[in-house]
Amino acid sequence: MPPLYTYLGLLLLVFSLHNPSCSSAAANYTLAAGQVVAVGDKLVSRNGKFALGFYKPALPEGTASKYGNMNITSPGWYLAIWFNKIPVCTPVWVANRERPITDLEIKLTQLKFSQDGNSLAIIINRVTESVVWSIQIANRTAQAKTSMNTSAILLDSGNLVIESVPDVYLWQSFDYPTDLALPGAKFGWNKVTGLLRTGISKKNLIDPGLGSYSVQLNERGIILWRRDPYVEYWTWSSVQLTNMLIPLLNSLLEMNAQTKGFLTPNYTNNKEEEYFMYHSSDESSSSFVSIDMSGQLKLSIWSQGNQSWQEVYAQPPDPCTPFATCGPFSVCNGNSDLFCDCMESFSRKSPQDWELKDRTAGCFRNTPLDCPSNRSSTDMFHTIARVALPANPEKIEDATTQSKCAEACLSNCSCNAYAYKDSTCVVWHSELLNVKLHDSIESLSEDTLYLRLAAKDMPATTKKKPFVAAVTAASIVGFGLLMLSLFFLIWRNKFNCCGVPSHDNQGSSGIIAFRYTDLSHATKNFSEKLGSGGFGSVFKGVLSDSTPIAVKRLDGSHQGEKQFRAEVSSLGLIQHINLVKLIGFCYEGDKRLLVYEHMINGSLDAHLFHSNGAVLDWSIRHQIAIGVARGLSYLHESCRECIIHCDIKPENILLEASFAPKIADFGMAAFVGRDFSRVLTTFRGTKGYLAPEWLSGVAITPKVDVYSFGMVLLEIISGRRNLSEAYTSNNYHFDYFPVQAISKLHEGSVQNLLDPELHGDFNLEEAERVCKVACWCIQENEIDRPTMGEVVRFLEGLHEVDMPPMPRLLAAITERSHI
Known part of the structure; x- marks a missing residue:
């Protein structure tokens, strides 16, 4: 099942018109039988929000330099419906996607509604009437056949319909979407007639032709696929739509100030039809759901303040999930x-x-x-x-x-x-x-x-590409500054950037710059692999003074370089008994290695989820929870700049000989100011531990770590993963432990949540306190979550913990599970 999270950013559609423009004054909204629409003519909905006419896509004025002053032109002209009041011309439906009209043909082109009301067609040359695109009205009722009022109408919703009897549509554009759906449009299939509504991405920013990706809701659920070669890469079954996706969407839309209170998704599945639809209670707002050129489904809303389209939700959230989205090689x-x-x-x-x-x-x-x-x-x-x-x-x-x-x-x-x-x-x-x-x-x-x-x-002999020269130079300067910082740390003893006690009795003597040959010898030529961390592998080693070490050898990618800098910049400057100690590093040629103290008991996940790990008793689990909380509190509240770890999970919690925990893997860590004004533009974290902020587009604060910590607390309590899934030939079943946890907490039966491996040997008062704290940490609104400093005091029993409310998303899932 795809994970439930998204990316942040802007989606700017750059269609515009050469002539006529993509906006219009008042005009007719109906086209009667026998009438035509020529170039320069438009139908405009009664509310003025949508217009229909001929247009030629083009880049917006003043943006040619952004595209290298290339001679970029559209394949031709199209009949389309677009947002009429928005300065960025955004088509919502295109008729002749596969047959653009040339500049020579456009002056002779018309949209013609036949005299008998049986067809609507784009024709070139009024004499020969060469047809570019047409629809035939079939299955007209006897009442419709005798009606003299058959007309094409552009509705306020942006739907172009043909009707003879009021509100009885003989044909409608909503049934034949291009690459997007508007509020009020059904996206799905009719089980009686067999009608299937399929969305197909456009080719590029100025070519609305058929692109590489398609989406459909049919008897199997929602399916996304690449058209050539045919590869399905993302699916949601009907059960998943009902139990997970719709509750998730409702929750996320409520959290986002741009969508709260006026966008409502709905899913209908009955004997006649199955479809997804969303409604907007604010008629002045503009939004759409599209399948974009990268193969993702995206919800976009027009921002009046920014005068641009803003993307607020995407599925699948990873842009690399669509098959071959970057093309060959x-x-x-x-x-x-x-x-x-x-x-x-x-x-x-x-x-x-x-x-x-x-x-x-x-x-x-x-x-x-x-x-x-x-x-x-x-x-x-x-x-x-x-x-x-x-x-x-x-x-x-x-x-x-x-x-x-x-x-x-x-x-x-x-x-x-x-x-x-x-x-x-x-x-x-x-x-x-x-x-x-x-x-x-x-x-x-x-x-x-x-x-x-x-x-x-080969990279060692390949000349630098001209366009990366500036970036390379900047990287050299930036890394030079980093290296100066490292040498400062090496020579300065007892350095502590945070200026507060770190609860560490071990002391510090700075970090060491190792030679690659020394680390190769210490690890016996990297022969004993402990596992794989972010962007590299970890090997066991022993220094000449018998100190056991863990050496992370990073790969040579750009991301490996970024992680090297992130870890050195964070762990190299801080020390705390609950943070893994960075002993040193190696930076030779293209080799990037980090040397840590070795944790003999490995990572927490091995003891919670794997049969070969030692079973942790309740006292150890409780101390692990408090220790991790102290480490995070130190990162968030005790350093000059707040450090957000961004990837708290059992795999990144290491255990020393006494099972004292240490937070590890700072490759995704972010330094942010105390006002949290810095925007994190790149997604960070691991599915299953992601705070809703990553999905909803709001500012990222230390509360994302609080959310992840809450999810880890629940796994410490239960000894199981929070999400388990099962697929059979007939259905899909999922079990989301946080739903069960907060339900049992409210029922007063926390003991039923504890890991069976404890065999009933636990402190019930502590278990209830930990469960309450966990459920506060996973509240959807980050304002409702405690700080990590408060979490420490709660877990230590210094402050009382109130009963947490049921988060909206969990409540929706609970309700669905009882249907």
């Missing part, structure tokens, strides 16, 4: 604002299309491969670590080692890449599609892809 990174990039030594095949948000052409090689017939190829392999491998691999049975796998690829001129895992060799002879970096959102793969490149294009 590209890599998708859901943690990056510009989430698509070409592979090493590849370039954009059509830079203009990329600027217009059409990446289907992808990338091409800078240098052809070396494919001699009389000698071995000189090509080499570039490593791309921690990725989801491309689609359509071919297995090589005879390649039983990695070297043989590489040889098998080099011996075939059409081979572009290989992968070797679990003694299995796979290669790719066609385009590399759907390669996704590990991003902790949807893509969690740890696989490695070996990309075949011409020897001259």
Whole structure:
């Protein structure tokens, strides 16, 4: 099941008209039988909100420089309906998507409603009446056939309808959507007539033609797919729509000031039809749900203050989930604002299309491969670590080692890449599609892809691309400043940036700059792998003075570099008994390693969820909860700048010999001012622990860590994951523990929530207190959540904890589960 969260940002549709303009004065809203609409004429709804006419898409005035002053033109003219009162021309329906009208044809073009009211058509040349697009009115009732008042009407909702009898539609544009749906439009299917409403994305910002992605609600639920090749990448069943998606949407819309009180989603499923619809109680507002060019469903609202469209919700939330959204020979990174990039030594095949948000052409090689017939190829392999491998691999049975796998690829001129895992060799002879970096959102793969490149294009010898020179220079300067800070830390003992007691009796002697050879020796050439953390792997080692260490070797990606800086900038400057200690680092060439104190008992998740972990008694669990709370309180409240961890989960809570907890993995941490005015533009965190703020578009504060901590508390109590799912041939079932937890808390039966492995041996008063605190921490509105300082005092029993209310989303899920 897709996770329930979204990204923040702006969605600006850049359609505009050359002539006529995309706005209109008062005009007729009806087209009677026998009448026509020519270029320059319009139908305008009675409320003036929507207009219908011919238009030619274009970039907005004054934005040519943004697109490199390219000569960007639209394929032609279209009959469309658009928002009439919004300065950014935004079509909501297009008739002739597959057949644009040329500049030469447009003067001879009309929209004609036939004299008998049986057809509506775009025709070119009144003499020959060449038809560009048409609809035929079928199954007219006897009453409609005898009516003399058949007309086409542009309704206040933006729906173009044909009717003979009032409110009885013979045809309506809402039944044939393009790439978006308006309030009041049904999106689904009719079980009696078989009508299926399908949304198809547009090609690019100035071409409303049929794009790469489609969405449909049918007997299987909501389905998103790529059209060519056909690949389904996201689905919601009818059960999920009822029990999860609609309650979630209602909750998120209520939380967002832009949507609160006037946008209401509804889902209907009866004997005749199944559809999704949303309503707007504010007629002055403008909004739509679209399937955009990247393959995501997005809810956008017009901001009068910003004079732009603002995206407030997206599904799937990870932009890398849609199949091949970045095109061939590209890599998708859901943690990056510009989430698509070409592979090493590849370039954009059509830079203009990329600027217009059409990446289907992808990338091409800078240098052809070396494919001699009389000698071995000189090509080499570039490593791309921690990725989801491309689609359509071919297995090589005879390649039983990695070297043989590489040889098998080099011996075939059409081979572009290989992968070797679990003694299995796979290669790719066609385009590399759907390669996704590990991003902790949807893509969690740890696989490695070996990309075949011409020897001259290997990263060590490849010349810097001109357009990245400035960025590279800035990076060198920025990292130089970081290194100065590191050397300052190395030479200055007892450094504490927060200026307050840290509850740490171990003392500090600064951090150490290690040589790579020293760490290779300490880890026995990185032979004992402890696991995989953010953007790298962790290995066990021992220093020359017998100090046990854990060494995180980061991959060479941009994200690996970012994590290196984030961890050093945070852990290098702070110390607390409940934060993992950064002993040192290595920065040599392209090697980035971080050295931590080794936690002998591993991570909390191993003891809560895995059968081979030690069972934690209640006293240890309670102390772990308090320790993690103290660590977070220190980060949020005791440092000069507030540090938000952004990824609190059991996997990032390490346990020392006495099971004292230490918060680890600061690769996603963010430094923010005390006014929390800094906007986090990149999604951070892990599904299952994400606060609603990441979904609703409001400001991010330390309360996102409070929410994640509340989810962890519930897992400490129960010894189980908060969300469990089960699929059968007939249905889908999910069990969301927070719903059960707050229900049992209100019933006074907290003892039924405790981990069965405790065998009833726990302190009921402490358990009830922890459960109350957890339920306060996961309140939807961040204002209702306590600070981590308050959480510490609650858990220590210094303050009384009131009974928390049931969050709206959990209440909706509870109600649905009893239907």
